[in-house]
Amino acid sequence: MSQHLIALPIVLPMLAALVLVLLAGRIPDRHQRLLSVAFTALLVLVNLALLSRASGGEVAFYALGNWQAPFGIVLMLDRLSALMLTLTSVLAVGCVLFACAGDDTRGSYFHALFQLQLMGLDGAFLTGDIFNLFVFFEILLLASYALLMHGGGKARIGAGLHYVVLNMTGSALFLVALGVLYGATGTLNMADMARRVASLSSDQTALVTAGGLLLIVVFSLKAALLPLYFWLPHAYAAAPAPVAALFAIMTKVGLYAILRMQTLVFAGSPAAPAIDTWLWWSGLATLALAAVGVLAARDLRTLIAYLVLISVGTLLAGTALQSPAANAALLYYLPHTTLICGALFLIAELIGRQRGKAGTHLVRGRRLYQRFLLGGLFLVAAIAVAGLPPMAGALGKLMLLQAVEGSARLWFWPLLLLAGLCTLVALSRAGSVFFWASYRGEVATGRVSRTQLSGVLWLLASAPLLVLFGGPMSAFTLATAQQLAQPQAVIAELLGDAAAAQASQFHEIPGEAP
Amino acid sequence: MEALFSLVVGVLTASGVYLLLRARTFPVIIGLSLLSYAVNLFLFSSGGLRTNAAPVIGASLAPTDPLPHALVLTAIVIGFAMTAFVVILAVRARSELGSDHVDGQHGEEEGPR
Numbered sequence: 001m002s003q004h005l006i007a008l009p010i011v012l013p014m015l016a017a018l019v020l021v022l023l024a025g026r027i028p029d030r031h032q033r034l035l036s037v038a039f040t041a042l043l044v045l046v047n048l049a050l051l052s053r054a055s056g057g058e059v060a061f062y063a064l065g066n067w068q069a070p071f072g073i074v075l076m077l078d079r080l081s082a083l084m085l086t087l088t089s090v091l092a093v094g095c096v097l098f099a100c101a102g103d104d105t106r107g108s109y110f111h112a113l114f115q116l117q118l119m120g121l122d123g124a125f126l127t128g129d130i131f132n133l134f135v136f137f138e139i140l141l142l143a144s145y146a147l148l149m150h151g152g153g154k155a156r157i158g159a160g161l162h163y164v165v166l167n168m169t170g171s172a173l174f175l176v177a178l179g180v181l182y183g184a185t186g187t188l189n190m191a192d193m194a195r196r197v198a199s200l201s202s203d204q205t206a207l208v209t210a211g212g213l214l215l216i217v218v219f220s221l222k223a224a225l226l227p228l229y230f231w232l233p234h235a236y237a238a239a240p241a242p243v244a245a246l247f248a249i250m251t252k253v254g255l256y257a258i259l260r261m262q263t264l265v266f267a268g269s270p271a272a273p274a275i276d277t278w279l280w281w282s283g284l285a286t287l288a289l290a291a292v293g294v295l296a297a298r299d300l301r302t303l304i305a306y307l308v309l310i311s312v313g314t315l316l317a318g319t320a321l322q323s324p325a326a327n328a329a330l331l332y333y334l335p336h337t338t339l340i341c342g343a344l345f346l347i348a349e350l351i352g353r354q355r356g357k358a359g360t361h362l363v364r365g366r367r368l369y370q371r372f373l374l375g376g377l378f379l380v381a382a383i384a385v386a387g388l389p390p391m392a393g394a395l396g397k398l399m400l401l402q403a404v405e406g407s408a409r410l411w412f413w414p415l416l417l418l419a420g421l422c423t424l425v426a427l428s429r430a431g432s433v434f435f436w437a438s439y440r441g442e443v444a445t446g447r448v449s450r451t452q453l454s455g456v457l458w459l460l461a462s463a464p465l466l467v468l469f470g471g472p473m474s475a476f477t478l479a480t481a482q483q484l485a486q487p488q489a490v491i492a493e494l495l496g497d498a499a500a501a502q503a504s505q506f507h508e509i510p511g512e513a514p
Numbered sequence: 515m516e517a518l519f520s521l522v523v524g525v526l527t528a529s530g531v532y533l534l535l536r537a538r539t540f541p542v543i544i545g546l547s548l549l550s551y552a553v554n555l556f557l558f559s560s561g562g563l564r565t566n567a568a569p570v571i572g573a574s575l576a577p578t579d580p581l582p583h584a585l586v587l588t589a590i591v592i593g594f595a596m597t598a599f600v601v602i603l604a605v606r607a608r609s610e611l612g613s614d615h616v617d618g619q620h621g622e623e624e625g626p627r
Contacts, residue, residue, distance in 0.1 A: 131585060138592050145599065157603075157610045158618045161539070164600055165616070168546050169534065171596070175553045175589055179560035182582070 005053070006062040006077050008046045009085055009126060012039065013119035020112040033100040036111035040096050043118065044089040047082070054082035055476060057483065059493050061128065069128070069494050070192035076128030078490070079480035080331070084125040084256055087335045088249050091342050091459065092118055098346050098455030099242035106151035106240070113150070117143035117246065124253050128494070130181070130265075131188045133257065134174050137222070141167050144250065147243045148235060159238035166231050170221045173214060180211035191494045194265045194487055205270045212271035216258060216278065223254025224312050226282040226289065233293065236305035241349030244301070245342035245459070251312050252338055259319055259327070263484040276320045280408075283317030284415055291419040294426045300348045300360035300434075303426055304341060307385055310419050311337040317412060318400055326403035327481035332474050333396030336466050340384045340393070343459035347377050350456070351434055353446030362430055367438040370448055375435045377456055382427040384463035387420050392466030399474070515563055519555070526552035539604035539614045546600065550593040558586045 016039035020032060053060065054077055062075040096114060104110035120140025127133050145167075149160040182188060184207040185196040197208055217228075224232040232251070236244050258279070266272050290309035297303035311333075318330035348360050351374055358365030368374055380391075387393035397416065404412045466473060483489075526548050533545025561579030569580035604614070611618035 131588070135588065135592070138596075142595070142599070145603075149603075152610070154610055154618070157607045161603060161607050161616060164596075164603060165534075165542055165546065168596055168600065169549065171592075172546075172549045172553045175557055178585070179553075179557045179582075182585075183560040183562075188581070 003060075003062065005046065005049060006060060006075050006126065007064070009043060009050065009089075009122040010075075010119055012043055012046060013115040013122065016040075017112045017115035017119065020115060021109060024109055024112065029105055032111055033104065036096055036114065037093070037100065039115060040089065040092050040118070043122075044086070044093055047085040047089045050077060051082040051086045053077070054079050055479070057479065059483070059490050061494055070187050070189040073132045074128040074189065074494065075126045076190070076490070076494075077126065079476065079483050080256070080259070081125045083331065083335070083476070083480060084252070085122055087252075087338060088118065088121050088125065090335075090462070091249055091339055092246060094339070094342060094346070094455045094459035095242040095246045096455075097458065098245070098349075098452050099240075101449045101452040101455075103151075103240050103242050107149075110147070110150055113143050113146050114246070117147060119143075121249060121253060125256060128190050129188055130190055130193065131178055134171070134178060137174070137253075138171060140250070140253070141171070144243075144247065147246070148239045150240050150243060153238075155238040156240075159235045162231055163235045166221070170218050173221075174218045177211050177214035177218060180207055180214065184208045184211060189494075190260070190264055191487075191491045194267070195491050195495065197265060197269045197271075200269075208269065209271040209274060212261070212266050212269070213274060213278070215261060216275050219254040219257045219261070220279075220282070220316075221254070223251050223258065223316060224286075224309060225254075225279075225316055226286040226313075229286060229290075229309055229312075232309060233297075233302050233305040236308065236345075237299060237301035241345050242455075244304075244345040248308060248338050248342040248345070251308060252315075252334060255312070255315055255319070255334070258316070259484070262319060262322065263327075264487045264490065267487050272322075276322055279316050280320035283313050283315075283320060284411055285313075287313030287317060287415050287419050291415075291422040294419075294422050297426065298362050300351065300362065300430055301345070303362075303430060304344045304348060307344065307423060308341050310423065311341065314397075314400065314416060314419070318403070321404060321408065323403060323405070324478070324481040324485045326400065327484055328474065328478040329396065329399035329403045331477040331480055332399055332466075333393070336392040336396055336462060337385070339459045339462040340381055343377075343456055344381050344385060346452070346456045346459065347374065347381055350374055350446070350448055350452060351378070355434070356445070362433050364433065364437050364439065366441055368435065369446070371435055373448060373453075375431070377460065378431055378434070380460055380463065382424075382431060384460070386424040386427060388424070390467070391463040392470070393463070395467060395470055395474075515565070519559060519563060523552050523555050523559075526555070537615055537617075539607065539616055542616060543597065543600055543604060547593075547597055550589070550597070554586050554589055554593070557589060558582050560585075 060077040064073045117140055120136050120143055123136035124133060127136060145164050148163060149156045184204045185193050187193050187196060200208060221228040236247055239247060262275060286309060290306045290313055293306035294303055297306055315330050315334060318326050352360040354369045355365040384391040384393050387397045401413060530545045530549030530552055533541045536542055561582035564578045567576050567578040568574045569578050569583055571577050608614045
């Protein structure tokens with residue numbers, strides 16, 4: 001039984017989505033919400049079990065349909081994927097709780113789509129096969145298209161059209177990259193591909209480098225790196241709040257894929273320096289431009305979307321360093337920034353509802369109905385996201401700053417610190433407009449319900465908790481980074497000598513793949 | 515055959531990219547379809563081009579690689595679903611935004627509707 005546990009994070013949301021589709025309209029909304037929350041909570045438990053299993057340091061594989069690698073598709077569970085799985089489900093609980101307060105009934109099938117999205121995310125984090133990664137990307141994208149436009153409206157349809165067309169183009173590029181890599185290496189299994197990339201003849205290296213860079217471009221589109229980020233503020237600002245909060249993890253899927261490719265497939269290959277250079281400079285440029293965007297934003301949602309971009313820039317510049325210390329630091333920073341950005345989207349929605357027509361625009365408006373509650377939540381989230389001391393953001397940034405060495409510091413330190421300052425300035429300006437510069441009258445609508453509050457608090461709790469458990473957490477991320485630094489262990493674990501011999505035998509059949 | 519094949523893929527990609535950069539949703543969708551055709555053909559060729567070779571060991575003297583067939587099949591299915599989705603979305607955007615411009619603005623040459 002326990003070896004099948006690895007497939008459960010994919011199977012459970014799939015079943016949940018099926019159940020919720022079949023029951024939609026047949027049972028009252030209340031029961032549907034209960035089911036959805038229960039399924040999501042169950043997913044957290046499953047993922048925690050996987051996390052505790054992976055933290056032992058063992059890399060577990062699960063051959064789907066018992067077709068052994070490198071021919072079949074395998075799921076791969078190591079510390080990194082367990083961490084991402086847990087983060088996804090924890091974020092999802094907050095979002096689904098918030099959505100249960102009424103956002104889910106503005107369109108149809110919210111909960112089913114939400115579970116499908118979780119299935120795609122979990123699958124992308126678990127799979128050890130590069131084409132399977134594409135399939136799970138498509139699943140999560142298809143669900144995200146529908147979720148982004150949940151509830152309809154001009155802004156959402158307009159933003160959704162751009163998002164869909166861009167991602168379809170990205171998928172086409174993804175397939176081209178896969179074709180190139182398959183043509184050059186003759187395999188789609190990540191560990192197997194890593195092995196073959198390492199022992200490549202010189203005329204194939206150019207092909208693999210081209211394929212690898214193309215793949216990184218696709219993942220940069222998902223992660224919203226500089227030349228490819230312009231879709232993000234538009235889309236995230238238009239999405240319904242719980243969906244925007246869940247989308248905080250979507251950019252991290254791209255980041256995860258880049259990290260996986262860099263540490264497993266292209267580690268030490270001729271493609272690696274090119275990838276690192278590209279990630280480093282565009283990560284820094286994203287950081288700088290996003291900081292300007294945060295200052296220039298005239299709507300709280302757009303502002304938060306740019307905060308997501310700041311974290312993307314920070315994390316991707318960190319991955320370019322390719323040192324275990326940097327990877328450990330960014331994996332510590334990643335859960336914090338994801339959860340807090342999610343919480344901020346939810347808080348923005350709550351603020352917008354109590355301001356009547358002014359919404360989340362940064363203009364003077366009516367006085368907030370529950371200004372102390374919302375002000376308190378906003379203050380905590382703002383401190384956390386800006387990376388000020390009592391919260392985990394400060395610790396994460398400090399670890400990142402320390403992990404940067406040599407002349408790279410000259411670029412990274414001022415940019416990261418200035419971006420933090422811009423965040424602080426922009427958020428304090430937003431806070432003073434919302435909570436102090438207001439007219440007398442109040443809008444007595446949009447009272448914060450208990451489920452909404454519990455969703456926000458669940459996400460916000462991560463900031464102090466990550467500090468309280470900073471020791472074990474940073475030890476875990478360091479162990480993760482060390483595990484990532486040894487891709488040979490994964491390859492040896494998956495493809496023992498017998499499998500390797502079998503594979504070479506297969507390729508000696510006349511008419512083998514080029 | 516390789517030259518013809520790559521020419522076809524190249525022309526399809528070029529037309530696809532050109533149409534993708536148009537301002538109306540219909541050409542954009544056609545561009546996306548052309549691009550996905552090009553990608554499917556490209557994927558198909560990633561196992562090597564061979565005539566009279568079935569992807570089954572024993573069925574012909576030199577069997578061709580079966581995996582690209584499976585990949586193309588998956589890509590076609592996904593691409594088909596996505597195209598259907600984006601067509602519906604474009605129709606919806608036309609009715610919601612009042613124009614088929616991708617940014618939802620009225621075209622200059624046609625004026626307000």
